[in-house]
Amino acid sequence: MSLNLSSSPASPDSPGLADAAAFWKSAYVHLPFCAERCPYCDFAVVTVDEGGTGSMVDRYVDAVIAEIAMEEPFGPLDAVNLGGGTPSRLTSAQLRQIVDALDEHHGIANGAEMSLEANPEDWTVNFGKALVAAGFNRISFGVQSFDEDVLRSLGRNHSADQAEVAAREAIGQFVTVNLDLIYGTPGESMASWEATVDRALGLEPEHLSAYALTVERGTDLSRAISAGATAPDPDDQADKYEHLAERAPEVRLVRYEVSNWCRPGHHCRYNLSTWTMGEFIAFGIGANDHRNGRRSRNVRRLDAYLEGIDAGERPRAGSERLDEAEAERERLAIGLRLTAGVVAGEHGERFLDGPEGARHLQAGTLARQGDRIVVLRPLLTDAVARATLSVPN
Amino acid sequence: MADQSRIRNFSIIAHIDHGKSTLADRLLERTGAISERDMRDQVLDEMDLERERGITIKANAVRIDYEHPSGDTYELNLIDTPGHVDFSYEVSRSLQACEGALLVVDASQGVEAQTLANAYVAIEEGLEIIPVVNKIDLPAADPVAVAAELAAVVGGSPGEVLHVSAKTGEGIDELLESIVARLPPPDGDPNASLRALVFDSYYDTYRGVVSHIRIVDGSVAERDAIRFMATGLDVETDELGVRRPKMEPMPGLDAGQVGYLITGVKEIDLIRVGDTVTRAEAPAGESLPGYDEPKPMVFAGLFPTDGDDFERLREALEKLRLNDSSLVYQPETSRALGFGFRAGFLGLLHMDIVRERLEREYDLDLITTAPSVAYVANKADGTTLAVRSPQDLPPPGELDTVEEPVVEVMIITPSEYIGTVMELVQQRRGEMGDMTYLTPERAELHYRLPLAEMVMDFFDQLKSRTKGYASLDYEPAEYQASDLVRVDILLNGQPVDAFSTIVHRDKAYVYGKAMVERLKELIPRQLFDVPVQAAIGSRIISRETIKAKRKDVTAKCYGGDITRKRKLLERQKEGKKRMKMVGTVEVPQEAFVAALRLNE
Numbered sequence: 001m002s003l004n005l006s007s008s009p010a011s012p013d014s015p016g017l018a019d020a021a022a023f024w025k026s027a028y029v030h031l032p033f034c035a036e037r038c039p040y041c042d043f044a045v046v047t048v049d050e051g052g053t054g055s056m057v058d059r060y061v062d063a064v065i066a067e068i069a070m071e072e073p074f075g076p077l078d079a080v081n082l083g084g085g086t087p088s089r090l091t092s093a094q095l096r097q098i099v100d101a102l103d104e105h106h107g108i109a110n111g112a113e114m115s116l117e118a119n120p121e122d123w124t125v126n127f128g129k130a131l132v133a134a135g136f137n138r139i140s141f142g143v144q145s146f147d148e149d150v151l152r153s154l155g156r157n158h159s160a161d162q163a164e165v166a167a168r169e170a171i172g173q174f175v176t177v178n179l180d181l182i183y184g185t186p187g188e189s190m191a192s193w194e195a196t197v198d199r200a201l202g203l204e205p206e207h208l209s210a211y212a213l214t215v216e217r218g219t220d221l222s223r224a225i226s227a228g229a230t231a232p233d234p235d236d237q238a239d240k241y242e243h244l245a246e247r248a249p250e251v252r253l254v255r256y257e258v259s260n261w262c263r264p265g266h267h268c269r270y271n272l273s274t275w276t277m278g279e280f281i282a283f284g285i286g287a288n289d290h291r292n293g294r295r296s297r298n299v300r301r302l303d304a305y306l307e308g309i310d311a312g313e314r315p316r317a318g319s320e321r322l323d324e325a326e327a328e329r330e331r332l333a334i335g336l337r338l339t340a341g342v343v344a345g346e347h348g349e350r351f352l353d354g355p356e357g358a359r360h361l362q363a364g365t366l367a368r369q370g371d372r373i374v375v376l377r378p379l380l381t382d383a384v385a386r387a388t389l390s391v392p393n
Numbered sequence: 394m395a396d397q398s399r400i401r402n403f404s405i406i407a408h409i410d411h412g413k414s415t416l417a418d419r420l421l422e423r424t425g426a427i428s429e430r431d432m433r434d435q436v437l438d439e440m441d442l443e444r445e446r447g448i449t450i451k452a453n454a455v456r457i458d459y460e461h462p463s464g465d466t467y468e469l470n471l472i473d474t475p476g477h478v479d480f481s482y483e484v485s486r487s488l489q490a491c492e493g494a495l496l497v498v499d500a501s502q503g504v505e506a507q508t509l510a511n512a513y514v515a516i517e518e519g520l521e522i523i524p525v526v527n528k529i530d531l532p533a534a535d536p537v538a539v540a541a542e543l544a545a546v547v548g549g550s551p552g553e554v555l556h557v558s559a560k561t562g563e564g565i566d567e568l569l570e571s572i573v574a575r576l577p578p579p580d581g582d583p584n585a586s587l588r589a590l591v592f593d594s595y596y597d598t599y600r601g602v603v604s605h606i607r608i609v610d611g612s613v614a615e616r617d618a619i620r621f622m623a624t625g626l627d628v629e630t631d632e633l634g635v636r637r638p639k640m641e642p643m644p645g646l647d648a649g650q651v652g653y654l655i656t657g658v659k660e661i662d663l664i665r666v667g668d669t670v671t672r673a674e675a676p677a678g679e680s681l682p683g684y685d686e687p688k689p690m691v692f693a694g695l696f697p698t699d700g701d702d703f704e705r706l707r708e709a710l711e712k713l714r715l716n717d718s719s720l721v722y723q724p725e726t727s728r729a730l731g732f733g734f735r736a737g738f739l740g741l742l743h744m745d746i747v748r749e750r751l752e753r754e755y756d757l758d759l760i761t762t763a764p765s766v767a768y769v770a771n772k773a774d775g776t777t778l779a780v781r782s783p784q785d786l787p788p789p790g791e792l793d794t795v796e797e798p799v800v801e802v803m804i805i806t807p808s809e810y811i812g813t814v815m816e817l818v819q820q821r822r823g824e825m826g827d828m829t830y831l832t833p834e835r836a837e838l839h840y841r842l843p844l845a846e847m848v849m850d851f852f853d854q855l856k857s858r859t860k861g862y863a864s865l866d867y868e869p870a871e872y873q874a875s876d877l878v879r880v881d882i883l884l885n886g887q888p889v890d891a892f893s894t895i896v897h898r899d900k901a902y903v904y905g906k907a908m909v910e911r912l913k914e915l916i917p918r919q920l921f922d923v924p925v926q927a928a929i930g931s932r933i934i935s936r937e938t939i940k941a942k943r944k945d946v947t948a949k950c951y952g953g954d955i956t957r958k959r960k961l962l963e964r965q966k967e968g969k970k971r972m973k974m975v976g977t978v979e980v981p982q983e984a985f986v987a988a989l990r991l992n993e
Binding site: 028083210211212214234235237238239241257258259271274275280282287288289290295297320329330333334337355359360362363365378379380381382383385386389390 | 920921942943944945946947948949950952953954955956958959962963965966969974977
């Protein structure tokens with residue numbers, strides 16, 4: 001199946017697509033509920049033990065719908081993305097309610113990307129059908145690995161086989177299926193990763209995201225490492241990334257961002273728009289939006305969020321509006337993550353002409369391509385991004 | 394006209410921590426110079442740095458009015474002296490303003506090397522010494538034994554030693570009476586032409602140069618036209634006064650008195666410490682005996698991390714020198730570090746203090762290269778070259794001999810540590826001299842040691858091997874020829890002059906290897922492989938490689954939280970500010986300091 005987009009550029013890594021993405025309108029909804037918190041996760045999450053079940057979920061859904069109505073109409077939406085937490089823990093009825101609310105208050109365009117995140121253990125064929133009926137055409141599975149030992153150490157609650165079955169069945173139902181993978185978990189051998197890659201590519205998903213295991217502050221993982229557990233090895237992660245990058249083209253997956261691959265036409269609109277300074281509305285705890293040149297974020301605590309909504313107020317934790325120069329710097333630093341790179345603009349030109357730019361050009365980490373700056377070694381993207389931030393205004 | 398017979402000018406000589414400042418406080422408090430409320434611990438130490446390190450850097454002069462039990466009032470001028478081995482120069486300066494000195498020793502520690510050294514200086518100056526045993530309140534105190542030690546040092550009898558506790562105030566009254574009874578009054582000629590000794594000066598932003606003077610002969614009043622004899626400078630006195638310790642202006646100062654002098658002069662070089670002040674008209678014939686310029690013993694390169702700060706560094710050094718004429722410096726260029734200065738210090742402590750002041754008071758971000766000593770290179774063509782920084786050393790082919798400064802070291806240590814002290818000295822190319830026992834438990838050892846071996850944490854090593862009990866004093870001796878070579882460090886094939894050091898050939902390999910390994914730890918991975926090598930001339934003696942970094946990216950872009958991603962990058966960028974580009978290699982500022990302190 002393919003998504004019938006009227007003007008879909010040929011390749012996911014094309015500059016034209018990146019430029020178009022800046023104008024898409026997206027909506028993000030955060031559904032924080034999880035069975036347990038994975039040791040590496042620092043997202044805004046509410047576990048079952050923390051009360052994230054039953055009537056609490058109902059209350060939250062009502063609150064999110066109320067929040068959707070508080071936002072000034074922002075339609076029509078080209079993309080809707082439900083993330084979390086584990087959105088697949090909600091019922092299809094609840095998920096449909098949320099989609100309907102977005103349509104009602106903001107409008108969802110025909111052919112919009114409608115995506116949600118799911119855990120393999122929540123999947124059934126019937127659930128899939130109900131989701132499609134509710135309007136979803138994209139599903140993203142938190143697979144992480146096909147190695148049982150790695151799955152256990154990442155705190156995942158599904159088996160490799162479960163993940164495979166879910167992926168296969170979903171591929172038959174949804175326009176785009178994404179598999180999320182994590183590499184570089186301490187204890188994961190190169191052979192283990194190669195086997196995971198092999199199995200993932202064997203399923204021929206339309207989209208693949210692969211992330212190096214990152215130690216975030218305040219997580220169980222970081223505490224374990226402070227107490228002496230082995231930390232992920234960046235050189236090992238570099239090797240594993242390169243292995244995937246080498247093999248992905250075998251199933252026509254094109255890398256279009258540092259950690260994201262897809263087949264033509266199956267790029268994630270929501271993500272692409274966030275990487276290109278696109279504007280998007282967002283709802284739920286810890287949600288971040290970008291509208292009218294301002295980036296705002298919601299409170300992370302569930303109780304504070306619900307209180308705010310009950311009081312009829314948008315539960316904001318803070319916001320910032322960047323001036324032109326700062327926004328330009330941001331555009332460059334973030335946009336370099338795309339394979340298509342970024343239009344240099346005045347700031348980018350000054351960077352390239354200066355000592356930092358020269359250093360990177362010489363080291364071969366980036367190149368000029370027409371009026372764009374393109375990172376040639378994606379593993380060193382942050383080094384380049386930092387260098388662009390060092391250029392004075 | 395002040396009655397000289399009622400004046401006593403004295404200093405307190407003591408080892409660090411033996412309670413000199415507390416004793417000074419106590420004298421001030423007992424005589425009512427400061428009220429209980431005003432009293433801060435160690436009032437005389439004006440700088441924060443001094444208080445932090447518990448040491449005195451600047452000499453300060455305070456006048457105390459003391460009511461003797463006889464009913465007469467005496468003017469006691471207390472001149473505070475620094476208490477560290479680096480500053481024996483300052484000690485002798487302030488002692489020339491006095492007739493006597495309190496030689497203070499901690500009753501629980503005993504006589505230390507420094508006490509001895511300074512005592513000898515005082516005796517040479519012809520001062521009358523009152524030996525004092527302090528801290529008798531401590532449980533570990535053994536005043537009788539220490540009094541005996543002290544008496545032996547000054548050549549008196551234990552009965553002449555006073556027992557006090559500055560902390561509790563015990564014995565203070567007797568001490569004050571002894572100062573009056575045992576120290577001679579000044580005996581200048583009040584009718585002769587003015588001669589006053591400038592024994593210290595400092596720079597005040599508002600008032601200009603403030604000098605501390607001791608009137609030897611004659612007198613001086615406000616608005617007098619005076620002359621500084623060495624520089625020939627004629628000025629009018631703006632203000633005269635005494636410190637109590639707060640500055641109190643006076644209409645004039647007479648023979649035998651001590652006070653401060655402000656003339657409105659802003660250039661410190663016009664007022665030399667050791668100079669004599671006299672009248673502009675009918676000046677005195679002969680000046681007072683002055684001082685020798687102090688000789689710097691230790692040199693280091695001072696470079697601003699940001700090249701744009703060079704001017705600020707220069708101004709800061711100028712200002713520091715106003716208060717510290719023993720600080721010498723000259724401009725120096727480093728290929729690695731740009732424009733800076735090579736500065737000379739009286740010792741390692743002096744260097745540390747100057748560095749901290751530059752960073753703290755003048756807000757400068759500095760790179761300090763390794764402390765080194767001044768060598769003398771005798772070239773094959775017969776010429777002689779002063780080598781103040783390693784770059785100055787000519788290549789091996791052009792050299793005949795290289796000489797290094799050697800110092801005479803005196804160490805006082807508990808006998809149980811004699812073995813480990815001897816081991817340390819031997820490791821540092823030291824030559825044992827004689828050894829005497831002050832008491833069966835404490836020995837005094839004499840050595841000759843190359844100064845270069847001392848500047849690398851010798852003092853810290855000594856302290857750690859002797860659990861802090863040993864003390865040290867040193868004096869320059871002479872220059873002697875040694876088998877010295879320069880070890881260069883190359884980053885990515887380029888020599889980094891800031892890391893070059895001159896070492897003894899026998900130690901070159903170990904040094905080179907340690908340096909290279911240390912730098913490998915301290916320098917972060919770059920975008921390409923970086924070879925780090927140590928070399929003598931063109932011969933590589935050690936090598937490591939810093940492998941290129943493979944990964945510098947956060948895999949996930951946090952979904953819609955762009956702000957967080959950008960802030961993370963900005964924070965990381967800030968963290969890199971203390972990086973210096975050396976050729977194409979990013980070297981953190983800390984690497985320069987840390988690499989050169991290999992034993993820490």
